[in-house]
Amino acid sequence: MSRLPRRAALLAAAALLVALLGGCERAATASAPVPAPAEAAPVPTASTEPAHPAYLDAPYAVLPGRKQPTPAQLGELGRRIFFDGSLSASGKASCASCHDPQHAWGPPNALSVQLAGPDGRTEGPRAVPSLRYLQTLTAFTEHHHDNDGDDSVDAGPTGxxxxxxRAGSAHEQAALPLLSPAEMANASVEDVVRKLERTAYAGDMRAAFGDEVFADPKMAFRAAGLALEAFQQSPTDFYPFSSKYDAALRGKAALSPAEMRGLALFNAEDKGNCASCHISERTPDGAFPLFSDFGQIALGVPRNRKLAANADPDYHDMGVCGPIRTDMKDHPEYCGLFRTPSLRNVAVRQSFFHNGVFHSLEEVIRFYAQRDTAPQRWYARGKDGKVQPYDDLPAQYHANINTDPPFGQKPGGKPALSEAEIRDVATFLRTLTDADQHDAPDPGALRTAARKP
Structure with missing residues (x-):
């Protein structure tokens, strides 16, 4: 048989098989039961109510008939609330008592922590941070990526x-001292609102938020928080960028030789390495530096044994993992971490770090340079006479402590900065003081006064 007839036979057989299979499929399809049509989903009617959007509970939500406050109204209301001591249990403590505008909206004295509470004598939980240069601060995140086009680098807990x-915004932050027993010490939201309703500016709150603003205490409390947040967005008050360093960036001033040496040491990775967290250069889009990446970091700051809370040897303020913050208590890798502050106006401060353990700028820089080379200078000794490094953090969390330069040297080694270099870095940091702070009281004089009986 030739190849052609054989191929024709095969093709004919294949055609017959396809026809038979097709017939079987059609037969199977014809004999299969037809499923009942699915029940149609109910069509929403006009009476079906949508879910209540969460934003409608905010005092700034645009609702029919609700008055919308202007930015000017909010800012002025926030200013009056900020300086109003009548909103505290003592009738004397205001936001400005701890966040003094003459001290870059930070503490006005050399106390490690401020005194407030219902009697005005209760120690606050931590040193008071400055409120300046927080305008771009994001809410806390465990995974931060810089806005530099490279998302491969996870900077870790930040903001x-x-x-x-623990506070995600300025209005959330404002609520905390109002209700803290150690600060403004109000018993409840309702307690705060009753006081707001008795103020001279209660009518302004009604004009801004509506006549019924005080009818719902939670709404009135949120409205006050919104006003405080708007006030803290005032550029003149909270981010003026008016320091000598800013003038130098604008080409309108020149740093002195000592200031230039300090800046070089500040930036150098093998010296101060300060700029690794306290960025000193303009951002890629030209914005002036805030001198902080706002990252959470463990520095192993010495225990402040003068604080009343630390009289209990088992008490440790461990920052992100608690005990004041509670939502991260199951994250041991975050124990000892505290947010990196901006170094703008750092020279007008008189207490440093979260526990206010240091009281001079030079001593802070010296701690960075000598923490690991001379631990006996910073940490207490145990009963065995041995130095206990990182004595304000339980030993099981010591692995969290940062060892990047200028840290990481061996005891007895050469510090990253000499005494002359420490002075130069401090000289540079004083160029970060805003113009409106140069008339503030001298920190050295205030420290001396604070030590007098």
């Missing part, structure tokens, strides 16, 4: 207000 980042 949030308060030392431990």
């Amino acid at each position: 949030g207000r308060m030392w431990d980042g």
Whole structure:
């Protein structure tokens, strides 16, 4: 048989098979039961109510018939609330008592922590941070990526207000001292609102938020928080960028030789390495530096044994993992971490770090340079006479402590900065003081006064 007839036979057989299979499929399809049509989904009617959007509970939500406050109204209301001591249990403590505008909206004295509470004598939980240059601060996140086009680098826990980042916004932060027993010490939201309703500016709150603003205490409390947040967005008050360093960036001033040496040491990775967290250069889009990446970091700051809370040897303020913050208590890798502050106006401060353990700028820089080379200078000794490094953090969390330069040297080694270099870095940091702060009282004089009986 030739190849052609054989191929024709095969093709004919294949055609017959396809026809038979097709017939079987059609037969199977014809004999299969037809499923009942699915029941149609109910069509929403006009009476079906949508879910209540969460934003409608905010005092700034646009609703029919609700008055919308202007930015000017909010800012002025926030200013009056900020300086109003009548909103505290003592009738004397205001936001400005701890966040003094003459001290870059930070503490006005050399106390490690401020005194407030119902009697005005209760120690606050931590040193008071400055409220300046927080306008771009994001809410706390465990995974931060810089806006530099490279998302491959995870900077880790970053942001949030308060030392431990537990407040996600300025209005959330404002609520905390109002209700803290150690600060303004109000018993409840309702307690705060009753006081607001008795103020001279209660009518302004009604004009801004509506006549019924005080009918719902939670709404009135949120309205006050919104006003405080708007006030803290005032550029003149909270981010003026008016320091000598800013003038130098604008080409309108020149740094002195000592200031230039300090800046070089500040930036150098093998010296101060300060700029690794306290960025000193303009951002890629030209914005002036805030001198902080706002990252959460463990520095192993010495225990402040003068604080009343630390009289209990088992008490440790461990920042992000608690005990003041509670939502991260199951994250041991975050124990000892506190938010990196901006170094703008750092020279007008008189207490440093979250526990206010240091009281001079030079001593802070010296701690960075000598923490690991001379631990006996910073940490207490145990009963065995041995130095206990990182004595304000339980030993099981010591692995969290940062060892990047200028840290990481061996005891007895050469510090990253000499005494002359420490002075130069401090000289540079004083160029970050805003113009309106140069008339503030001298920090050295205030420290001396604070030590007098």
